[in-house]
Amino acid sequence: MQRISFxxxxxxxxxxxxxxxxxxxxxxxSPAGPQFTxxxxxxxxxxxxxxxxxxxxxxxxxxxxxxxxQMFTNVFVNPTSYDYFVVHGTWPDKTIFILxxxxxxxxxxxxxxxxxxxxxxxxxAEVKDEARFPDKWAYFGxxxxxxxxxAGAPSKNVCWNCHEQNAAVEHSFVQFYPELLKIAKEKGTxxxxxxxxx
Amino acid sequence: MQRISFxxxxxxxxxxxxxxxxxxxxxxxSPAGPQFTxxxxxxxxxxxxxxxxxxxxxxxxxxxxxxxxQMFTNVFVNPTSYDYFVVHGTWPDKTIFILxxxxxxxxxxxxxxxxxxxxxxxxxAEVKDEARFPDKWAYFGxxxxxxxxxAGAPSKNVCWNCHEQNAAVEHSFVQFYPELLKIAKEKGTxxxxxxxxx
Numbered sequence: 471m472q473r474i475s476f477x478x479x480x481x482x483x484x485x486x487x488x489x490x491x492x493x494x495x496x497x498x499x500s501p502a503g504p505q506f507t508x509x510x511x512x513x514x515x516x517x518x519x520x521x522x523x524x525x526x527x528x529x530x531x532x533x534x535x536x537x538x539x540q541m542f543t544n545v546f547v548n549p550t551s552y553d554y555f556v557v558h559g560t561w562p563d564k565t566i567f568i569l570x571x572x573x574x575x576x577x578x579x580x581x582x583x584x585x586x587x588x589x590x591x592x593x594x595a596e597v598k599d600e601a602r603f604p605d606k607w608a609y610f611g612x613x614x615x616x617x618x619x620x621a622g623a624p625s626k627n628v629c630w631n632c633h634e635q636n637a638a639v640e641h642s643f644v645q646f647y648p649e650l651l652k653i654a655k656e657k658g659t660x661x662x663x664x665x666x667x668x
Numbered sequence: 669m670q671r672i673s674f675x676x677x678x679x680x681x682x683x684x685x686x687x688x689x690x691x692x693x694x695x696x697x698s699p700a701g702p703q704f705t706x707x708x709x710x711x712x713x714x715x716x717x718x719x720x721x722x723x724x725x726x727x728x729x730x731x732x733x734x735x736x737x738q739m740f741t742n743v744f745v746n747p748t749s750y751d752y753f754v755v756h757g758t759w760p761d762k763t764i765f766i767l768x769x770x771x772x773x774x775x776x777x778x779x780x781x782x783x784x785x786x787x788x789x790x791x792x793a794e795v796k797d798e799a800r801f802p803d804k805w806a807y808f809g810x811x812x813x814x815x816x817x818x819a820g821a822p823s824k825n826v827c828w829n830c831h832e833q834n835a836a837v838e839h840s841f842v843q844f845y846p847e848l849l850k851i852a853k854e855k856g857t858x859x860x861x862x863x864x865x866x
Contacts, residue, residue, distance in 0.1 A: 519720070519721070519847065520720060520747075522717070522718060523717070523721035523742070523744070525742075525770075525784065525785045526724040526740060526742065526784075526785065527782060527783065527784040527785075528726040528740070528772075528782050528783050528784075529781060529782025529783065530779055530781065530782040530783070530784055531779070531780055531781040531782055532778050532779060532780060533780060533781075534780050534781075535781075536781040536782070537781070537782075540782070542724060542726070544721070544723075544724065546721070549718075572723075572846065574726075578843065578864070578865055579834065579836075579841070579843045579844070579862075579863060579864060579865070580730050580830075580834045581728055581729070581730060581844070582729055582730060582731060582732050583727060583728065583729040583731075583732075583733075583734040583735070584725060584726050584727025584728040584729055584734070584735075584738070585725065585726050585727065585728070586723065586725040586726075586728055586844045587723045587724065587725075587844075587845075587846055588846055589846070590846060590847075632778075636777065636778045638777075643777070645776065645777045646777070646779075646784045646785075647785075648770065648785055648786055648787070648788060649717065649788075664777075665777060666776070666777060667776055667777070
C-alpha cells in the first residue's frame with residue numbers, strides 16, 4: 471500500500487511538472503536555437519518580434535549613394551544570447567540576429583514631420599553556428615513571407631567580409647546599438663582594429 | 669509511517685514547485701504591473717528594454733514646425749498586455765507603454781547615409797490603471813536616470829487629450845505600429861472617429 475502511494479504521488483509529481491514545464495516553454499519567446507531544413511536552409515524564426523530589440527536605423531547606407539527608398543531597419547537578437555552578452559560582452563554559439571526592414575511615411579494621421587514605419591518589406595538573419603558553418607557566421611535573406619532561406623553564399627560573401635572587417639564585436643555592429651556598446655566597452659570586447667567613429 | 673511519507677513528499681513537492689516558480693519569475697522580463705511610491709509617483713520600470721518592441725519613429729512631430737533635433741522614438745509595451753492585445757485588440761488594466769528617446773547621428777563608423785541612434789535622452793510612460801486614475805490613463809516623463817516620476821497633471825492634460833482624441837485604439841497610437849494595426853483592424857477595435865490617414 472505504501473509502495474502504491476509512493477508510485478501514485480511520484481506519477482502525479484511528474485505529471486504536474488511536465489504540464490508546468492510545457493506551459494512555460496509554450497509562452498517562451500525564443501526557440502532553442504536556429505532551425506534548419508534537411509537541405510540546409512534556415513527555417514524562418516517566426517517569433518522574433520518577441521525577442522530583445524537592440525536598435526533601429528533610418529535610411530542607413532554603407533555606400534556613398536543614398537538608397538532610393540528611406541527604410542527603417544529594426545534589429546532583434548534571441549533572448550538567451552542577449553543575456554549572455556550582458557554578462558560576457560561576446561556572443562554564444564547559436565546566436566540569431568534579425569535585421570527587419572520597413573517602408574516609411576511622413577504625413578499620416580496627426581503626424582506633421584519626420585517618419586514612421588508602415589509596410590513590412592522583409593528581413594535578414596545572421597546566425598552564429600560554429601559546427602555548421604566553417605566561417606562561424608552565415609547570412610540569410612527572407613523576402614515577404616518566405617518560410618525558409620538559403621545562406622547568401624557558401625563561404626565568406628560580401629556580408630561576411632564586411633562584418634568581419636567592420637563590426638565592433640565579432641560579427642555584430644554593436645557601434646550602432648547604444649545599450650550594447652556600453653556593455654562591450656565595459657567588458658573590453660571591441661575589436662582593436664575597428665573604428666567606432668567616422 | 670505512511671502519513672509521514674505523504675507529508676514528506678507533499679513538502680518536497682511544494683518546495684520544488686516554489687523553487688521552479690521562483691526561477692521562472694526571476695527570468696521573466698515583465699513586472700507584475702506598474703509600481704508606485706507612497707506619494708503616487710511611478711517607479712521607473714527598469715526592465716522595459718526586455719519588453720515587446722512595437723515600432724520606432726524618426727523626427728516625428730505633431731506640430732507643423734519640425735523639432736530642432738531629429739530624435740528616434742522607440743515604443744515598448746509590457747509582455748502580458750501585448751499577449752492580451754494579440755487576442756482581444758484592446759489593452760488590459762495595468763498596461764504600461766514606454767516611449768524612449770534617442771539622439772541620432774549620420775556619419776559614424778562605415779555609415780554614409782541616413783541615421784542611427786546614439787545618446788539616450790529619457791523616456792515617457794503611459795499607464796492604464798482604472799482604480800488609480802479617474803481618467804483611466806496617465807502620463808509620466810523620466811529624464812536621464814530619474815528613479816520615479818509624477819504624472820504630468822492631475823487630470824486630462826495635453827497628452828491625455830491628444831491620445832483620447834487621436835489614438836487609434838483606446839489611448840494607443842496603433843496607427844504608427846504596423847503589426848498592431850493589422851491586429852486592431854482584424855478585431856475591429858479602432859475608434860470610429862479616428863483618421864488613420866492624413
